[in-house]
Amino acid sequence: MPRESKSARPETVAIHAGRDVDPASGAVVPPIHVSTTFERAPDGTYPHGHSYSRESSPNRSSLETCIAGLEGGAAAVAFASGSAAVLAVCDAIGSGGHLIATYDSYHGTLKQLDEVVQRWGLEVTLVDTTDIDAVRDAITPNTRLLWIETPSNPLLAISDISALSEIAHAGGATVACDNTFATPILQNPIQFGADFVMHSTTKYIGGHSDVVGGIVVAAKDGQKLDRLRRYQTLGGATPSAFDCWLIRRSICTLPYRIRAHCDNAIRIAEFLEQHEYVERVYYPGLPSHDGHQLAARQMSGFGGMLSFCVSGGQTEALAVTNRLQLIFRATSLGGVESLIEHRASIEGPNTRAPDNLLRLSVGLEHADDLIADLDQALKQTEG
Numbered sequence: 455m456p457r458e459s460k461s462a463r464p465e466t467v468a469i470h471a472g473r474d475v476d477p478a479s480g481a482v483v484p485p486i487h488v489s490t491t492f493e494r495a496p497d498g499t500y501p502h503g504h505s506y507s508r509e510s511s512p513n514r515s516s517l518e519t520c521i522a523g524l525e526g527g528a529a530a531v532a533f534a535s536g537s538a539a540v541l542a543v544c545d546a547i548g549s550g551g552h553l554i555a556t557y558d559s560y561h562g563t564l565k566q567l568d569e570v571v572q573r574w575g576l577e578v579t580l581v582d583t584t585d586i587d588a589v590r591d592a593i594t595p596n597t598r599l600l601w602i603e604t605p606s607n608p609l610l611a612i613s614d615i616s617a618l619s620e621i622a623h624a625g626g627a628t629v630a631c632d633n634t635f636a637t638p639i640l641q642n643p644i645q646f647g648a649d650f651v652m653h654s655t656t657k658y659i660g661g662h663s664d665v666v667g668g669i670v671v672a673a674k675d676g677q678k679l680d681r682l683r684r685y686q687t688l689g690g691a692t693p694s695a696f697d698c699w700l701i702r703r704s705i706c707t708l709p710y711r712i713r714a715h716c717d718n719a720i721r722i723a724e725f726l727e728q729h730e731y732v733e734r735v736y737y738p739g740l741p742s743h744d745g746h747q748l749a750a751r752q753m754s755g756f757g758g759m760l761s762f763c764v765s766g767g768q769t770e771a772l773a774v775t776n777r778l779q780l781i782f783r784a785t786s787l788g789g790v791e792s793l794i795e796h797r798a799s800i801e802g803p804n805t806r807a808p809d810n811l812l813r814l815s816v817g818l819e820h821a822d823d824l825i826a827d828l829d830q831a832l833k834q835t836e837g
């Protein structure tokens with residue numbers, strides 16, 4: 455099979471797409487090209503396609519090719535953070551008009567919509583996108599963008615990308631999906647009709663809690679993709695060569711890491727669900743979860759993120775985090791180490807997170823060790 459074959463499976467794409475032996479040295483591992491500038495040929499052209507590294511660079515192109523391949527899109531456009539990628543999508547739909555977003559989207563996205571995007575003249579409506587009728591009712595002749603986040607954060611709610619894309623397109627709107635929690639390994643929104651897929655590559659794609667990045671994949675070539683590229687090169691929130699190299703390197707193991715995250719998460723979710731001091735568990739892999747059936751159709755696995763409510767209130771929930779010995783009390787997700795967070799205190803007064811909710815990013819430690827840590831921390835809860 456040729457390295458960039460269209461029929462290659464995700465594990466193969468993750469290793470080979472956008473990657474080749476370095477012609478200058480024969481190195482199998484791609485070098486990090488730190489040069490900001492690239493030489494012109496005598497006729498003034500750029501024989502390798504790169505002129506200045508804000509415009510494009512070898513490590514960035516390698517990353518973009520790989521993620522576009524994993525998502526089944528026409529092209530990808532990389533940014534210095536997931537947040538920059540969100541703004542790029544909002545810019546690509548043009549100024550003015552109306553935008554609908556999942557009401558429990560990532561809280562940073564909600565802040566961007568409120569504090570930045572509305573100033574661009576876009577009116578924002580937040581809707582429970584698990585409710586198809588509510589979305590249909592919210593669409594107006596001015597609606598330009600439907601922003602879906604599924605699974606959502608921190609309640610892991612599942613929205614039907616296919617049904618939502620259909621009604622958004624019927625209303626003339628573009629569909630974008632934040633696929634950060636699922637990763638391209640578990641869910642490919644383009645296959646269900648999304649026009650754009652966004653990732654915070656800081657999370658599972660980077661996978662080691664050591665690099666911040668973002669990317670947008672466009673389903674098709676055309677004006678909106680051109681606009682994304684203009685926003686990238688003119689806006690200038692571009693990732694460094696080293697960051698692109700690190701993220702590209704991490705993708706080689708993404709399919710295997712994700713499998714292990716899923717295996718650990720279901721074991722922990724089942725353990726927590728039967729625990730006497732746990733009131734409720736939010737994990738799409740549990741049959742008790744509202745979105746379980748839909749997640750089973752739309753995703754090839756249920757991911758490594760879960761939330762649970764400790765019996766009692768905020769005090770009991772915080773006490774559990776303080777007794778953990780292995781799991782870190784820290785924000786973010788998708789790394790090899792497990793992280794736990796009390797979302798209500800992070801998100802502030804407008805949070806939708808119950809005050810006894812803890813969000814757990816299940817890492818790649820042994821599931822038995824994680825369960826033992828949670829068990830000893832929960833045992834001391836008075837309920």
Ligand SMILES: *Cc1c(COP(=O)(O)O)cnc(C)c1O
Nearest residue numbers: 535536537560632634654656667
């Ligand atoms: C982290 C995150 C973002 C923002 O990405 P940054 O890389 O932190 O800018 C957006 N959406 C989701 C779901 C996230 O988890």
